[in-house]
Amino acid sequence: MYEQRCEHLTEDEVLKPKAEGCEECLKFGQTWVELRICRTCGHIGCCDSTPGKHATAHYHETKHPIMQSFEPGDDWGWCYEHRKRIGPFPSAR
Numbered sequence: 001m002y003e004q005r006c007e008h009l010t011e012d013e014v015l016k017p018k019a020e021g022c023e024e025c026l027k028f029g030q031t032w033v034e035l036r037i038c039r040t041c042g043h044i045g046c047c048d049s050t051p052g053k054h055a056t057a058h059y060h061e062t063k064h065p066i067m068q069s070f071e072p073g074d075d076w077g078w079c080y081e082h083r084k085r086i087g088p089f090p091s092a093r
């Protein structure tokens with residue numbers, strides 16, 4: 001189940017994807033399983049089932065706390081600080 005909110009979530013975040021796929025995987029010609037979008041900056045990264053784990057890597061690099069699933073129809077997000085699933089959110093695409 002979801003937590004509704006956490007204090008890392010702010011209302012003025014704009015879900016504007018910076019890329020159509022995982023930016024790092026695209027750069028290295030790799031493939032991904034699922035995509036995640038960073039709610040702070042719109043970075044697109046791959047999920048933890050993908051070898052690159054670039055969404056998680058993005059958090060470690062930037063400390064942007066919240067990502068959301070970028071899969072069609074998915075409504076959940078994840079707070080890396082709280083290690084909790086949050087939402088529901090409107091689908092990111």
Ligand SMILES: [Zn+2]
Pocket residue numbers: 006007008009065079080081082
């Ligand atoms: Zn949080």
Ligand SMILES: [Zn+2]
Pocket residue numbers: 022023024025026032045046050052053054055
């Ligand atoms: Zn990736």
Ligand SMILES: [Zn+2]
Pocket residue numbers: 038039040041042043058062064
């Ligand atoms: Zn970010």
